[in-house]
Amino acid sequence: MSARLAILALGLRERTRLIGWLSLSIVLLVAYVLAAWPWVRDDDSMAEALEDLPEFLQALMDLDTELYMTAAGYLDGQLLGMLLPVVLIVVAIGMGASQVAGREEAGTMEVLLGAPVSRASMALQCMGALVVLLAILTGVAAVSLVVGNLVLDMGIGIGPLLAASMMAGLLGLYYGMLALAIGALTGRSGMARGLAAVVAVASYLGTTLSRLVEQLEWIRSISAYHRYLDARTIFDGLQAAAVAQLLVPIVVLAAVALWGLGRRDLGTP
Amino acid sequence: MPSATPAIQTDALCKHWGAVRANDEVTLEVAPGEVFGYLGPNGAGKTTTLRLLLDLLRPTSGSAFVLGEDVRAAGARLRRQVGYLPGEMYLWRRMDADATFRLMDRLRGGGGEHLARARQLASRLRLSPTSSVGRMSKGNRQKVGLCLAFMHEPQVLVLDEPTSGLDPLMQAEFHAMVDEARSRGATALVSSHVLAEVEQVADRVGIIRQGRIVTVDSVSGLKERAPRRVRLRLGTGAAAAAVASELDALDGVDAVAAGPGDPPGSLRFLVRGGIDGFVKVIARHEVADLEVHEADLESIFLDHYRDQPGGGA
Known part of the structure; x- marks a missing residue:
């Protein structure tokens, strides 16, 4: 293996088992959600029950009953709107915080940087490990969705399924990169994990509440979660503008991480 | 070099x-x-x-x-x-x-x-x-x-x-x-x-x-610069305190505290440079015991540490 990628590979090898367990969990999660689809589709009382929900709850859930009763709408409401992104965000924040700050706290950063590895290469390989981890998990989710879609004859196009998975992966990457950048700036993994998690939760809550409270609508403009939901990828397919809206801040965070790690003392008490 | x-x-x-x-x-x-x-x-x-x-x-x-x-x-x-x-x-x-x-x-x-x-x-x-x-x-x-x-x-x-x-x-x-x-x-x-x-x-x-x-x-x-550690015990006839202050006044000689295991009446000194002056002074008195430890790098090292707060060995 090339010396250039040894740290990227190390980041993944340290988590071989975790990646295995997470992949299995994602397969089970997708299977669990899809398995319920035939009942939802065939049971008219489901639509009635949804329509009977209080209005504020429907607004809070951004519920369109008619849409929800379609395969894509069901998938959006049950899996893509929250469950899958949350799993990916949690994993990505953990990985992002551990790559730079976690290594620094564990003392292994000093051993790695004692070798001929530049700080820029270190930061880029840490980002690479985060991207590959998310690509693997997103790929697992996409394959599970495509297979489930075929088996259950849900009639959703493969394109939108792959695109929706990719967007969930990008959303995870955004928060993972945020954690990595905070870690690169501060060298503190607890702060990286905590702050990124707070931003993710605030982003989710803000997006949800902004449907009810007009004064909170401004949150949408800064919420990555809103951008993800607003793209409606499972219905509309992949759109360059939606991808760019997530990708640009990811690149900005990556640049911040590169700058942060390059400028400061490493591993100081 | x-x-x-x-x-x-x-x-x-x-x-x-x-x-x-x-x-x-x-x-x-x-x-x-x-x-x-x-x-x-x-x-x-x-x-x-x-x-x-x-x-x-x-x-x-x-x-x-x-x-x-x-x-x-x-x-x-x-x-x-x-x-x-x-x-x-x-x-x-x-x-x-x-x-x-x-x-x-x-x-x-x-x-x-x-x-x-x-x-x-x-x-x-x-x-x-x-x-x-x-x-x-x-x-x-x-x-x-x-x-x-x-x-x-x-x-x-x-x-x-x-x-x-x-x-x-x-x-x-x-x-x-x-x-x-x-x-x-x-x-x-x-x-x-x-x-x-x-x-x-x-x-x-x-x-x-x-x-x-x-x-x-x-x-x-x-x-070469390291001090010798000297332990001296004078005979009963000698005025230990007077001899100690006479030695302490010599160039390159410092009286230091006796060690806990030293026999009663022992005096300790650090002697830098030549030891001739030291020997000439004690030669005028009754000496019961004398130990001279060879130059020891650890003492010069400690010498540099001395008197610094929190700077023990």
């Missing part, structure tokens, strides 16, 4: 964290092929200098050069030529020693050559390559660190407390490794808080105290 370009050079290197002056105008030169002992009590600033040389820390002011290149500007390329042993050896707990060697071989682009040397070094240091790092003693982790620092036969070795945790047999093996590196022309900067640890390998010694270099000298030069 005369040489065109020092292998290691620091120029008024300062590293301050607020009011803490971890390194204050540290200026050092280590010639190619030289082994330099870098001594000081814990917290004196040794590790800070070493980490500045590795570009892990950024200086407040001043500069550091290795093999004639600014460590900040040369960056990763320069570290191909450097073998570094951190003061605290943290490794990947789930890896075994051999996996750690393979990782560093890849990082150094060794293509297996460095790996083979690391395995040889492990065998010399009686380290099992398959033992898991997580279950290793501090001494064995230190051995892994030494293998990593020496595996690529670097031109410059920067070793922070290298013998820490090693038993005397392995310390001797480490000294042999440093000797071999020196004989192939490599330079070493070896830090320690105990002089005896570097005395056997170092050509020159620098002592740092509270972030400042207090002395740099050859080991033989230090020995």
Whole structure:
């Protein structure tokens, strides 16, 4: 293996088992959600029950009953709107915080940087490990969705399924990169994990509440979660503008991480 | 030592964290092929200098050069030529020693050559390559660190407390490794808080105290300046207090407190330079017992530490 990628590979090898367990969990999660689809589709009382929900709850859930009763709408409401992104965000924040700050706290950063590895290469390989981890998990989710879609004859196009998975992966990457950048700036993994998690939760809550409270609508403009939901990828397919809206801040965070790690003392008490 | 370009050079290197002056105008030169002992009590600033040389820390002011290149500007390329042993050896707990060697071989682009040397070094240091790092003693982790620092036969070795945790047999093996590196022309900067640890390998010694270099000298030069420790017991007829103050007044003679195990009536002195004056004074009195310990580097080392707050040995 090339010396250039040894740290990227190390980041993944340290988590071989975790990646295995997470992949299995994602397969089970997708299977669990899809398995319920035939009942939802065939049971008219489901639509009635949804329509009977209080209005504020429907607004809070951004519920369109008619849409929800379609395969894509069901998938959006049950899996893509929250469950899958949350799993990916949690994993990505953990990985992002551990790559730079976690290594620094564990003392292994000093051993790695004692070798001929530049700080820029270190930061880029840490980002690479985060991207590959998310690509693997997103790929697992996409394959599970495509297979489930075929088996259950849900009639959703493969394109939108792959695109929706990719967007969930990008959303995870955004928060993972945020954690990595905070870690690169501060060298503190607890702060990286905590702050990124707070931003993710605030982003989710803000997006949800902004449907009810007009004064909170401004949150949408800064919420990555809103951008993800607003793209409606499972219905509309992949759109360059939606991808760019997530990708640009990811690149900005990556640049911040590169700058942060390059400028400061490493591993100081 | 005369040489065109020092292998290691620091120029008024300062590293301050607020009011803490971890390194204050540290200026050092280590010639190619030289082994330099870098001594000081814990917290004196040794590790800070070493980490500045590795570009892990950024200086407040001043500069550091290795093999004639600014460590900040040369960056990763320069570290191909450097073998570094951190003061605290943290490794990947789930890896075994051999996996750690393979990782560093890849990082150094060794293509297996460095790996083979690391395995040889492990065998010399009686380290099992398959033992898991997580279950290793501090001494064995230190051995892994030494293998990593020496595996690529670097031109410059920067070793922070290298013998820490090693038993005397392995310390001797480490000294042999440093000797071999020196004989192939490599330079070493070896830090320690105990002089005896570097005395056997170092050509020159620098002592740092509270972030400042207090002395740099050859080991033989230090020995010449080292005080003799003298224990004297006078016969019952002599006026001990008067003799003690007479001796204390001599140039280069300092009275020090008697040791706890000393027989009653014992006097202790540190005698720097010639001992002739001392002997001539006591010759006029009845001497019951006299012990003169040969010049001891540890005492000059401690001499430099004395009177500093928190700067015990």
